[in-house]
Amino acid sequence: xxxxxxxxxxxxxxxxxxxxxxxxxxxxxxxxxxxxxxxxxxxxxxxxxxxxxxxxxxxxxxxxxxxxxxxxxxxxxxxxxxxxxxxxxxxxxxxxxxxxxxxxxxxxxxxxxxxxxxxxxxxxxxxxxxxxxxxxxxxxxxxxxxxxxxxxxxxxxxxxxxxxxxxxxxxxxxxxxxxxxxxxxxxxxxxxxxxxxxxxxxxxxxxxxxxxxxxxxxxxxxxxxxxxxxxxxxxxxxxxxxxxxxxxxxxxxxxxxxxxx
Amino acid sequence: xxxxxxxxxxxxxxxxxxxxxxxxxxxxxxxxxxxxxxxxxxxxxxxxxxxxxxxxxxxxxxxxxxxxxxxxxxxxxxxxxxxxxxxxxxxxxxxxxxxxxxxxxxxxxxxxxxxxxxxxxxxxxxxxxxxxxxxxxxxxxxxxxxxxxxxxxxxxxxxxxxxxxxxxxxxxxxxxxxxxxxxxxxxxxxxxxxxxxxxxxxxxxxxxxxxxxxxxxxxxxxxxxxxxxxxxxxxxxxxxxxxxxxxxxxxxxxxxxxxxxxxxxxxxxxxxxxxxxxxxxxxxxxxxxxxxxxxxxxxxxxxxxx
Ligand SMILES: Nc1ncnc2c1ncn2[C@@H]1O[C@H](COP(=O)(O)OP(=O)(O)OP(=O)(O)O)[C@@H](O)[C@H]1O
Ligand SMILES: [Mg+2]
Numbered sequence: 001x002x003x004x005x006x007x008x009x010x011x012x013x014x015x016x017x018x019x020x021x022x023x024x025x026x027x028x029x030x031x032x033x034x035x036x037x038x039x040x041x042x043x044x045x046x047x048x049x050x051x052x053x054x055x056x057x058x059x060x061x062x063x064x065x066x067x068x069x070x071x072x073x074x075x076x077x078x079x080x081x082x083x084x085x086x087x088x089x090x091x092x093x094x095x096x097x098x099x100x101x102x103x104x105x106x107x108x109x110x111x112x113x114x115x116x117x118x119x120x121x122x123x124x125x126x127x128x129x130x131x132x133x134x135x136x137x138x139x140x141x142x143x144x145x146x147x148x149x150x151x152x153x154x155x156x157x158x159x160x161x162x163x164x165x166x167x168x169x170x171x172x173x174x175x176x177x178x179x180x181x182x183x184x185x186x187x188x189x190x191x192x193x194x195x196x197x198x199x200x201x202x203x204x205x206x207x208x209x210x211x212x213x214x215x216x217x218x219x220x221x222x223x224x225x226x227x228x229x230x231x232x233x234x235x236x237x238x239x240x241x242x243x244x245x246x247x248x249x250x251x252x253x254x255x256x257x258x259x260x261x
Numbered sequence: 262x263x264x265x266x267x268x269x270x271x272x273x274x275x276x277x278x279x280x281x282x283x284x285x286x287x288x289x290x291x292x293x294x295x296x297x298x299x300x301x302x303x304x305x306x307x308x309x310x311x312x313x314x315x316x317x318x319x320x321x322x323x324x325x326x327x328x329x330x331x332x333x334x335x336x337x338x339x340x341x342x343x344x345x346x347x348x349x350x351x352x353x354x355x356x357x358x359x360x361x362x363x364x365x366x367x368x369x370x371x372x373x374x375x376x377x378x379x380x381x382x383x384x385x386x387x388x389x390x391x392x393x394x395x396x397x398x399x400x401x402x403x404x405x406x407x408x409x410x411x412x413x414x415x416x417x418x419x420x421x422x423x424x425x426x427x428x429x430x431x432x433x434x435x436x437x438x439x440x441x442x443x444x445x446x447x448x449x450x451x452x453x454x455x456x457x458x459x460x461x462x463x464x465x466x467x468x469x470x471x472x473x474x475x476x477x478x479x480x481x482x483x484x485x486x487x488x489x490x491x492x493x494x495x496x497x498x499x500x501x502x503x504x505x506x507x508x509x510x511x512x513x514x515x516x517x518x519x520x521x522x523x524x525x526x527x528x529x530x531x532x533x534x535x536x537x538x539x540x541x542x543x544x545x546x547x548x549x550x551x552x553x554x555x556x557x558x559x560x561x562x563x564x565x566x567x
Contacts, residue, residue, distance in 0.1 A: 006334055008367055009334075009338075009366065009367030010367075012364050012367045012368065012369055012370075013364055013365045013366075013367060015364065015370075016360075016361045016363075016364025016365060016370075017361075017364075017365075019361070019364075020353075020357070020361050023353075023357065024352075027352070090350075091350075094348070094349075094350055094351060095346065095347075095348035096348050096349050096350045098314055098344065098348045099348070099349070099361070099362055099365060099409075100365060101312075101313055101314055102312045102313060102314065102337065102340070102342050103337060103362070103365035103366055104333075104334040104335075104337040104338050104365075104366065104367075105365050106334070256316060260313070260314060260315060260316050261274055261275065261309075261315055261316070
């Protein structure tokens with residue numbers, strides 16, 4: 001084989017990791033793609049149709065229209081996180097992460113490959129849930145590119161979170177602690193189902209410290225053109241979080257934390 | 262050119278175990294090299310450090326002149342590893358595993374598919390290419406790891422106990438295969454517990470014990486130091502043999518079994534002569550231990566005598 005330059009090598013390696021990751025979550029679609037479709041359908045039926053019809057407007061929009069973006073975002077967050085945390089942890093647990101550690105692939109490429117897998121699943125699930133929402137309501141998309149950008153950035157951020165979780169995880173229980181005790185509460189409190197303008201002053205202040213609020217609102221703005229907060233600030237915050245978590249992840253990989261004894 | 266150059270390599274694990282206490286090792290390009298040692302000697306640790314799976318505590322490693330610290334990616338492209346324990350995804354198929362592996366070394370997918378057919382065929386796995394690898398037998402899994410390591414045509418192939426748990430027939434065909442690979446120019450290092458394996462394959466050998474290299478020489482020279490062997494004889498009747506028969510120490514195991522230690526100065530003819538004089542018929546004979554065990558015994562005895 002003619003020796004490829006390191007850059008070519010890493011590009012091909014990135015594609016290989018990505019293919020491997022996509023193959024993984026499509027092979028086990030009943031655990032990865034089906035559950036969000038079912039859960040989110042239930043949310044649309046129960047909160048949107050049944051309860052929503054009793055609620056009236058929220059943020060100047062029909063309640064169903066208001067929660068659709070939040071519910072899509074919730075599934076994107078959960079799935080991006082879940083994909084990387086379980087995939088990378090399995091790679092550690094079954095030791096096939098060693099295939100990568102032995103090979104000349106750079107740490108950046110390994111990280112980007114896994115992020116690519118998480119983002120792909122996040123976007124795909126976001127798409128599936130969006131299609132399901134069409135059975136309930138047709139909402140216009142005010143800023144399509146913003147919608148896409150926010151989905152990609154959000155799944156990148158939570159893929160990174162999943163990666164760091166997987167690095168520290170020692171047993172299977174460890175990969176569900178963060179989603180259960182941190183991610184889910186923050187998502188529910190992140191303005192998926194309500195506008196924070198409904199909250200009393202103190203709680204509204206607290207809600208603003210929740211990063212998920214910014215993502216949900218930026219995303220909703222992309223659809224409806226309404227938001228509790230400034231969209232520019234929201235995007236900036238997401239980028240800031242990504243930069244920090246990326247640096248942390250890369251550092252962990254370099255040091256071989258949880259990977260090399 | 263040296264395929265591998267190790268200097269003062271040391272490793273202390275997080276739990277305080279001193280697995281390597283400063284070893285030097287040189288393997289020339291084209292060599293077929295055996296790394297031998299009892300359980301826990303530090304073989305896998307050494308290999309782990311060469312393959313970037315274990316962080317070293319001190320010392321240096323060069324693979325084909327590429328230092329693991331300064332030139333890591335280049336060193337890695339020269340290296341193929343067959344680890345001691347299975348480390349592939351059990352849900353992927355052999356074909357997926359080897360093709361992805363090639364990708365990690367920068368081989369484009371189309372080329373990788375061609376190479377995969379070649380390699381999987383050589384290791385008799387092509388028929389199994391599309392089954393989940395957890396359904397493979399133990400021997401097939403070992404061969405899969407060899408196939409995977411060969412995808413990028415490494416110049417140095419390291420195999421950590423490749424024939425553990427593999428039946429004799431497959432073991433022999435693996436030997437044949439490795440010999441051919443070595444003849445074509447691949448430098449090979451293997452660890453094993455079977456001296457027979459090292460003896461039949463390797464030209465040079467290092468013996469490692471408790472984190473130190475206790476012997477590093479050519480296979481020929483090492484076997485020449487083997488100064489005694491113990492044989493087990495199955496005989497028809499013992500006919501009241503003495504404990505020592507003209508200088509041959511004898512040990513009676515049961516009515517029909519006898520152990521004899523034969524040192525280098527004596528030979529089997531002499532023994533057989535003495536036995537037939539006494540009317541003892543020998544029905545069959547075999548080595549008591551594999552010769553490696555005897556070698557270890559003599560090495561450790563020498564050390565404790567010194
Ligand atoms: N990850 C680890 N953490 C702590 N100690 C370890 C680790 N891996 C190996 N050791 C210890 O280091 C020593 C050397 O182990 P190593 O696996 O290198 O031996 P080995 O020569 O390969 O043995 P074997 O023939 O049984 O495979 C042993 O005492 C072992 O218990
Ligand atoms: Mg070992």
